[in-house]
Amino acid sequence: GENVEQHPSTLSVQEGDSAVIKCTYSDSASNYFPWYKQELGKRPQLIIDIRSNVGEKKDQRIAVTLNKTAKHFSLHITETQPEDSAVYFCAASRRSYIPTFGRGTSLIVHP
Amino acid sequence: DAGVIQSPRHEVTEMGQEVTLRCKPISGHNSLFWYRQTMMRGLELLIYFNNNVPIDDSGMPEDRFSAKMPNASFSTLKIQPSEPRDSAVYFCASSTGTGELFFGEGSRLTVL
Numbered sequence: 001g002e003n004v005e006q007h008p009s010t011l012s013v014q015e016g017d018s019a020v021i022k023c024t025y026s027d028s029a030s031n032y033f034p035w036y037k038q039e040l041g042k043r044p045q046l047i048i049d050i051r052s053n054v055g056e057k058k059d060q061r062i063a064v065t066l067n068k069t070a071k072h073f074s075l076h077i078t079e080t081q082p083e084d085s086a087v088y089f090c091a092a093s094r095r096s097y098i099p100t101f102g103r104g105t106s107l108i109v110h111p
Numbered sequence: 112d113a114g115v116i117q118s119p120r121h122e123v124t125e126m127g128q129e130v131t132l133r134c135k136p137i138s139g140h141n142s143l144f145w146y147r148q149t150m151m152r153g154l155e156l157l158i159y160f161n162n163n164v165p166i167d168d169s170g171m172p173e174d175r176f177s178a179k180m181p182n183a184s185f186s187t188l189k190i191q192p193s194e195p196r197d198s199a200v201y202f203c204a205s206s207t208g209t210g211e212l213f214f215g216e217g218s219r220l221t222v223l
Contacts, residue, residue, distance in 0.1 A: 043214040044214050098167060102153070
């Protein structure tokens with residue numbers, strides 16, 4: 001089955017800095033890569049996703065890049081704000097859209 | 112729509128007791144997932160239903176766990192007998208089968 005590795009497990013930045021979270025996957029047939037944000041005590045919610053036919057996608061301060069050859073994808077958050085503090089999960093899935101999640105990255109943005 | 116609804120939100124029980132978690136997916140969604148979240152193991156898929164049929168239950172830890180989806184608007188996850196290591200947050204999620212999962216608020220289970 002699919003295996004998703006996510007790094008780092010914890011990321012601490014100053015407000016205004018950029019944050020980068022990286023994931024690798026094992027199944028070359030995976031073609032859908034969502035990112036979820038989970039605030040403390042809340043449910044995970046989708047913030048951005050990318051499909052294998054594109055290499056990059058942006059939505060305001062967040063962007064995701066995908067390298068299918070190397071089987072890795074990354075989340076980039078620019079101009080971080082305290083409200084960005086949360087746990088971020090990457091995931092990978094095939095056309096069946098059954099995601100396998102990474103272990104999560106706890107992002108802490110210091111004011 | 113009210114989103115995915117889970118109950119109970121919190122459950123504290125003693126080892127050996129039966130636990131039943133409930134989920135109402137978003138109307139019109141044909142895929143339903145049960146995940147377990149712990150600090151040690153992250154988000155683990157327990158079971159996946161498509162059109163009320165269990166498709167992948169390879170994540171169900173052992174025979175103590177069972178899940179049902181009798182109709183398109185209701186699913187249950189049952190643990191019998193419960194053990195302290197089952198303590199976790201259990202999430203139900205639904206989707207249209209085209210990508211985004213919509214999670215419920217979760218059921219926090221503590222087994223003493």
